[in-house]
Amino acid sequence: xxRSLLLSLAALLLSTSVYAADFAxxxxxxxxxxxxxxxxxxxxxxxxxxxxxxxxxxxEATKDLFDSGxxxxxxxxxxxxxxxxxxxxxxxxxLIRLEGNDLIKEEQLRAxxxxxxxxxxxxxxxxxxxxxxxxxxxxxxEAGRYTAxxxxxxEELSTNRVALNISIKEGKSAVIEKVSIIGNKQFSDEExxxxxxxxxxxxxxxxTDNDKYAREKxxxxxxxxxxxxxxxxxxxxxxxSTDVSISPDQKQVYLTINVSEGAQFYLKSVEITGNLAxxxxxxxxxxxxxxxxxxxxxxxxxxxxxxxxxxxNSGYLAARxxxxxxVDGKDSVKLKFYVExxxxxxxxxxEIRGNSMTADEVIRRELPQMEGAIASADxxxxxxxxxxxxxxxxxxNVVSKPVPGSDDQVDLEFTVEEQQLGQIAAGIGYSSADGIxxxxxxxxxxxxGSGKQFGFAFxxxxxxxxxxxxxxxxxYTLDGVxxxxxxxxxxxxFAASDVSNYNTNEVGGSINFGYPLDEYQRITLGVGIDNTQxxxxxxxxDNDGVNDINIPSTITTFVSGLSDxxxxxxxxxxxKDNHLNNGFFPTDGYLNEINADVAVPGGDLSYFKTSLxxxxxxxxxxxxxxxLGLKTRNGYADSLDGSPYxxxxxxxxxxxxxxxxxxxxxxxxxDPSTQDTIGGNILVSGSAELIFPAPFIDNESIxxxxxxxxxxxxATNCGGLDNCSSNINLDDLRLSAGVAISWITAIGPLSxxxxxxxxxxxxxxxxxxxxxxxxxF
Numbered sequence: 112x113x114r115s116l117l118l119s120l121a122a123l124l125l126s127t128s129v130y131a132a133d134f135a136x137x138x139x140x141x142x143x144x145x146x147x148x149x150x151x152x153x154x155x156x157x158x159x160x161x162x163x164x165x166x167x168x169x170x171e172a173t174k175d176l177f178d179s180g181x182x183x184x185x186x187x188x189x190x191x192x193x194x195x196x197x198x199x200x201x202x203x204x205x206l207i208r209l210e211g212n213d214l215i216k217e218e219q220l221r222a223x224x225x226x227x228x229x230x231x232x233x234x235x236x237x238x239x240x241x242x243x244x245x246x247x248x249x250x251x252x253e254a255g256r257y258t259a260x261x262x263x264x265x266e267e268l269s270t271n272r273v274a275l276n277i278s279i280k281e282g283k284s285a286v287i288e289k290v291s292i293i294g295n296k297q298f299s300d301e302e303x304x305x306x307x308x309x310x311x312x313x314x315x316x317x318x319t320d321n322d323k324y325a326r327e328k329x330x331x332x333x334x335x336x337x338x339x340x341x342x343x344x345x346x347x348x349x350x351x352s353t354d355v356s357i358s359p360d361q362k363q364v365y366l367t368i369n370v371s372e373g374a375q376f377y378l379k380s381v382e383i384t385g386n387l388a389x390x391x392x393x394x395x396x397x398x399x400x401x402x403x404x405x406x407x408x409x410x411x412x413x414x415x416x417x418x419x420x421x422x423x424n425s426g427y428l429a430a431r432x433x434x435x436x437x438v439d440g441k442d443s444v445k446l447k448f449y450v451e452x453x454x455x456x457x458x459x460x461x462e463i464r465g466n467s468m469t470a471d472e473v474i475r476r477e478l479p480q481m482e483g484a485i486a487s488a489d490x491x492x493x494x495x496x497x498x499x500x501x502x503x504x505x506x507x508n509v510v511s512k513p514v515p516g517s518d519d520q521v522d523l524e525f526t527v528e529e530q531q532l533g534q535i536a537a538g539i540g541y542s543s544a545d546g547i548x549x550x551x552x553x554x555x556x557x558x559x560g561s562g563k564q565f566g567f568a569f570x571x572x573x574x575x576x577x578x579x580x581x582x583x584x585x586x587y588t589l590d591g592v593x594x595x596x597x598x599x600x601x602x603x604x605f606a607a608s609d610v611s612n613y614n615t616n617e618v619g620g621s622i623n624f625g626y627p628l629d630e631y632q633r634i635t636l637g638v639g640i641d642n643t644q645x646x647x648x649x650x651x652x653d654n655d656g657v658n659d660i661n662i663p664s665t666i667t668t669f670v671s672g673l674s675d676x677x678x679x680x681x682x683x684x685x686x687k688d689n690h691l692n693n694g695f696f697p698t699d700g701y702l703n704e705i706n707a708d709v710a711v712p713g714g715d716l717s718y719f720k721t722s723l724x725x726x727x728x729x730x731x732x733x734x735x736x737x738x739l740g741l742k743t744r745n746g747y748a749d750s751l752d753g754s755p756y757x758x759x760x761x762x763x764x765x766x767x768x769x770x771x772x773x774x775x776x777x778x779x780x781x782d783p784s785t786q787d788t789i790g791g792n793i794l795v796s797g798s799a800e801l802i803f804p805a806p807f808i809d810n811e812s813i814x815x816x817x818x819x820x821x822x823x824x825x826a827t828n829c830g831g832l833d834n835c836s837s838n839i840n841l842d843d844l845r846l847s848a849g850v851a852i853s854w855i856t857a858i859g860p861l862s863x864x865x866x867x868x869x870x871x872x873x874x875x876x877x878x879x880x881x882x883x884x885x886x887x888f
Contacts, residue, residue, distance in 0.1 A: 135161065135164075135192060136159075136162050136192065138193045139153075139158070140194070141196045142197045142198070143197050143199055147234070156172055156176055181201060182198045185199075186198075200271060202273040203271065204229065204232065204235050204273060207274070209221070210277075211278055211279035212281070214254060214281050220247075223247075224243055229275065235273050240275070251282070253325065255324035255326075256283070258282030258361050259281050261279050261280075262277075262280075263276065263278070264278070285323070285358075285363060286312060286323065287323070287365075288358070290311065290366045291366065292336075294372065295370055303336065303339070307336075308321055308332055309328050318806055324355070324364040324366070329353070337349075341406075342409045343405060345373055345374070345406075346444065348371065351371050376436075376443060377443050377444070378400060378402050378404050378406060378443075379439050380402050380446065381401060383395060383398075383450060384448070385449045388430075389421070389422065389425050389452075393421060394421055394422075397414060398414050398448075399414045400446065414434070415434050415448065418450065419431065420489070423489070424489045426456050426486050426487065427454070428453070428456045428486050432451075434446060435447050457486060457519065458485075458520075460482055460523075461478065461480070461482050462522060462525070463527070464526040465527045465529065466560075468559075469529060470561060473560065473561065474498065474525065477494065478497070478498075479494055480494050486521065494509065495508075501557075503527075510523075510524050511524075562586065564584075565582050566580070567580050578601075580596075580597065580598045592626050593625040595623050596620070597623070597639075598619070599618070602616050603617070615646070619641035621638060622637060623637030623638075624636055632686070633686075637683040638683070639680075640681065641678075641679050643679070645675045646675070677714075679714040679715065681710055684705075685707075686705045688701075688702065688704070691726070696811075696814060699730050699735060702726045703724070704723070706724075707720070710751075712752060717751040719749065720747075720748035726742045727741040728740050739800070739801060740800035742797065743798075744768070744794065747794075748761075748762070748792040756792055758790065761824070762791060762824050763776040763779065763794075764822045764823055769820070771818065771849060771881060772881075776788055779823060779824030779825070779835070780832040780833070786833070789832060791825050792826055794825075795823060796821065796822025797821050798820045798821075800818045800819075801816070801818075803816075803817070813852065816850065816851040817850050818851060818866075820847045820866070823843055825839050833874065848869060849865045849866035849867050862882060863882040864881045865879060867879065
C-alpha cells in the first residue's frame with residue numbers, strides 16, 4: 112500500500128510539475144483559455160519551441176505571464192517534452208455602472224477608467240480598480256471634498272465576466288474658516304485678501320461659492336498675489352510656503368500663506384541690445400517701462416511682446432526678445448532686453464487647403480499678406496481674422512512652414528473648414544408686443560462658392576407681414592467696393608400694435624454700394640424707390656356715410672391734404688463700427704451705427720429720418736460673467752419741404768426694445784379725441800444693465816439682467832396732441848427698472864422682462880411682464 116502511494120505521487124509529479132532537470136521543449140500547449148487570444152500568451156511567454164529550459168527560466172516565464180495582468184493563476188507542467196501552460200483567466204468587464212458623480216462628469220470619469228485599464232470588454236484588474244479609487248479621492252480632495260467616498264462592488268456574471276458598480280458620495284466642500292497671510296509688511300491684509308477668489312463666507316457666497324476650498328483656486332490666487340507684488344517693484348517676492356489645515360470633522364479649512372516681500376526695486380536703466388535688425392528707435396517706442404520707474408513685471412512682459420511683434424511686422428517672424436534684470440545695489444536694477452531677430456523672412460507661396468466649394472480667388476482676396484512679399488506677423492493675423500469674418504468658414508488655421516534648403520523663406524498654409532453653403536431656416540415664436548411670429552428664409556452667403564450673397568425671406572406676425580429679396584456682391588470692384596440689391600413688400604397693421612386704426616402696404620426696392628473703411632467699420636450708400644398705400648379702417652354700420660371708428664385728427668388732416676398713395680425716391684446712408692465680441696451675448700466691446708434715410712424732392716413726399724444706435728459692454732470680472740452694458744437708441748426726422756411729415760414714419764417707444772415696463776408703442780403724443788398713440792419725430796431712449804450669470808444654473812446660454820431704462824418720444828409740433836412735449840424735455844422721460852432673463856434655446860432666443868414703471872403718468876399703459884420668443888433685448 113505504501114509502495115503504491117509513492118508510485119502514484121511520483122507519477123503526479125512527473126505530469127504536473129517541472130523539474131530541476133533540464134529538458135528541451137518540443138512543443139508548447141496552452142490550457143484554460145476562454146476569452147484571451149493564444150497570441151497574447153505567446154507574446155508574453157519568453158520560451159519558444161526548441162529552447163533548453165531549467166527551473167530558473169521556467170520561474171521567470173511564470174512571472175512574466177502573471178505580470179501581463181491577464182491571469183489569476185499560471186502553472187507550468189511537463190508532459191514528456193511538451194511544456195503545458197495552464198492558466199486561469201481573470202474575468203472580463205461586461206458592464207461598468209457609475210452613480211453619485213455630479214462634480215466629475217460621467218464621460219470624464221469613464222475616460223479616466225479607460226486610461227487606467229478599466230473599460231467594458233477589457234480584462235478586470237483589481238489593482239487598477241484600487242488605483243482609480245485613490246485617484247478619484249485625490250481629485251475630490253483637491254476640490255475641497257474631504258468627506259468624499261468612493262466604493263466599488265464586483266458583481267460576478269456568467270462565463271467568467273463581472274460587472275463593476277462604482278458608487279460615489281461626493282460629500283460637501285469644506286468651507287474656508289480663515290485665510291491668513293504671514294510676512295506681509297508693506298501691504299495690509301485688507302489690501303491683499305481682496306485679490307483672492309477664495310475667502311471666508313460672505314453675503315454672496317451662496318452664489319459665487321468663494322468660500323469653498325479648491326486647490327486650483329488657491330493656485331490662481333497665489334499667482335495673483337505674486338503678480339501684485341512683482342508689478343509694484345518687489346521683484347524678489349516669493350511665497351515661501353502654503354499650509355492647508357483641515358478641521359477634525361473635515362468640514363472647515365484654514366489657509367495660511369507665508370510670504371517674503373523683499374526690497375522694492377527701481378529701474379536704474381533700460382536698454383535694448385543685441386542684433387536689432389531694425390532702427391533702435393523703432394523698438395524703443397514700444398517700451399512700456401523707463402529708468403526711474405518701479406520694476407513692473409506686467410509692463411516688462413508687454414514690452415517684450417511688443418518688441419517681438421514689431422520685429423515680426425518687419426519680416427523677422429522668428430524674432431525673440433528676453434528681458435533680463437540685473438540687480439545693481441540694494442534697491443535698483445538694470446533691465447536689458449536682449450533681441451535676437453533671426454533671418455528676414457519672405458513668403459514664397461500661400462497654399463489654401465480644405466476649400467472644396469469656395470473658389471481660391473474668394474479666399475485670396477481677403478489676404479493682405481501677399482506671396483513674394485516680406486512676411487508680416489500683423490498681416491498674417493489680419494488675413495486669418497478677415498477669413499473668419501466672411502462667415503464662410505467654421506474654422507480657419509494658418510501655419511508657416513520652412514522652405515527646404517532656404518532659411519529666409521516660408522510657405523503659409525491656410526486650412527479652412529467650410530460652413531454649410533446654403534441655409535434654409537424656419538422659426539416660430541411669440542412676442543407680447545407682436546403676437547405669433549413666423550419666419551422662413553433661404554440664404555446663400557457664399558453662392559456657388561463665389562462669395563456673393565443671395566437670399567429670400569418671409570416673416571409674419573399680427574403686426575407685420577414682409578417678403579424680401581436680397582443680393583450682394585461684396586467685391587463688385589477689386590478694391591472691395593460692394594454692390595447689393597434689395598426688393599420688399601410689407602404690410603403693417605398699426606391697430607394690432609396698439610397705435611391707431613390704419614395700416615400700410617409698402618412695396619419698394621433699392622441698390623446700395625458698401626465700402627469697408629477698416630477691419631471694423633463699413634459705410635453703405637444706396638438709392639431706392641418706395642410706394643406706400645395708406646388704408647384707414649372704415650366702418651359705417653348705420654349707412655350714414657360717416658366712419659363709425661374714430662380716426663385721430665393727425666391722420667385725417669394728413670390724408671385730407673394728400674392722397675392715400677405715396678411714391679418716394681430715397682437716398683440711404685449707413686455707417687457701422689462693430690467691435691463686439693459676440694453677436695448674441697456680447698460681453699466686451701462696443702457698436703456704433705448711424706442710419707440716414709432721405710426721401711428726396713420729386714416724389715409725393717420729401718423728408719429725412721435719422722437714427723443712432725450705440726451699445727457698450729465692459730466686463731467686470733476676468734471670466735466675463737459680470738458685465739456692465741450701456742445702450743442708447745435715438746432718432747430724429749422731419750419734412751424737407753414744409754409739408755406734413757408722414758405720421759406712419761414716426762418713432763415709437765415703450766416695450767422690450769426701448770423702455771421695458773411700459774406697453775409696446777404706448778409712450779409719446781396721443782390724439783386728444785381717440786387717445787391713440789401717434790408717435791413722434793424725435794426718439795430718445797437709453798438703458799443701463801448689469802449682466803450676471805443666472806443663479807443656480809451652470810449654462811452659458813442663459814444670463815440674468817438687472818436694468819434701468821429711460822426714454823420717450825417727442826414732436827417738434829404738438830398741434831394740440833395730448834401727452835406731447837415740443838422738442839426734447841428730459842423731465843418727461845419715462846423711467847423703469849427691473850430684472851430680465853435672456854436664454855438661447857433650441858428654437859430661438861427667449862427674452863423675459865419683469866419691469867416696474869417708476870414715473871408713469873396719467874394715460875400711460877404699463878406692463879410688468881413682457882416676453883418674446885425669437886428675439887433678444
